[in-house]
Amino acid sequence: MTTMTKSAKLHPRNPHQGRYDLTALSKGYPPLLVHLTVTPGGEQTINFSNPDSVQALNAALLQHYYQINHWQLPPGYLCPPIPGRADYIHYAADLLAGPAGVPTGKQISMLDIGCGANLIYPIIASRSYGWRCVGTDIDPLALTAAQLIIDSNSTLKGQISLRRQPDSNSILRGIIQPGDVFALTVCNPPFYSSATEAAAANQRKRANLKLPDSPQQRNFAGQQHELWCPGGELAFIKQLISESVEFASQVGWFSSLVSQQSHLKALQAAARQAGAAEIKPINMQQGQKSSHLLAWRF
Structure with missing residues (x-):
């Protein structure tokens, strides 16, 4: 069992600051109640090693902050940590900001590459900015x-x-159609290069969180195509950069989450080689976890 808090280093517009108010979340989403427990120190928490508890927490967060009353995933599908996903959207929104701030409304369109069953990025973007x-x-x-x-x-x-x-060999091709115009694309790429690498990373994460050893269980779950692909995130994002050239006139900013800082240098080089006019690496910090957003435009 472990507790989880959110860092004050989250984006200033990210509503998921401070500790989870599990009492308030349970009032809006009563199914969370059965997952509540108490730490030896007397703090209310949930069992973050239990995927059902994590999904219930996510459903409660979506109800409380985004007025999403019905959110359910098929068994075994990726159930992402919402505060970190919200950070991506708010930092990406800053890319579009002008003198009047971040543009809102349906005139702004966003493409989510690999939305999964959870639909987190479109939910947060549509509810936060319209x-x-x-x-x-x-x-x-x-x-x-x-x-x-x-x-x-x-x-x-x-x-x-x-x-x-x-x-399955294409990312943007076959998706962006003639006449489409997107202000922004977002992407949560498969991070790992193989099932073995994904399993090892899961075990390290569980050890860091002091969760029971379980090679088969991920508290945030995930299907094979959500977690790994040949070459991992480096190969996937390089292909995304390569394909983005073909749609440069239809997209304002392309972007992707990057989990490994060591990949940023190679990815920025790939974007420069592709002819990007502007490249922006953005560091995002959620508690002890650090991730990166890479954005480019032509």
Whole structure:
């Protein structure tokens, strides 16, 4: 069992500051109540080694902060930590800011590459800024689950649409159509290069959180295509950069999450070689975890 707090280093517009108020979250989402427990020190928490508890916490957060009343994932699908995902959206929004601040409303469109079943980025972007969002994925079941979330929440209808990527060897090709214009693309790439690497990383994470040893269990779950691909995130983002050249006139800013700081130098070099006019690496800090956002435009 472990407790989890959020760092004051989150983006200033990120609403997920400080400790989770589990009492308030449970009032808005009563199913969270059965997952509450108490630490030896007397603090209220949940069991973060239990994927069902993590999913219940996420559902409660989405209800409390984004008025999402129905959010459910198929078993075993990625259940991401919402505060960190919100950080990405708010830092990415800064890329679009002008003298009047961050633009809002449906005239701003965002493309989420690999939205998964959870639909986190489009939910946060549409509810925080009113943007129109398109989510894409190669997995039909993930898109079916994501569509159910849209259909079950009136706040999302007309704000989010979905597209299936028919070619597992392509990222933007087959998705961005003639006439499409996106202010921003976001992406949470597969981080690992193999199932073995993903399993080893999961074990390190569980050890850092002092969770029971369990090679099969991930507290945030994840399907194979969500977690790893040949070459890992470095190869995936390099391909994204390569394909982005073809759609330079249709997209304002391309971006991707980068989990390994050691990959940034090579990725920035790839963006320069592709002809990007501006490249921005942005450091994001969530508690003890550090991640990076790489953005580029032509």
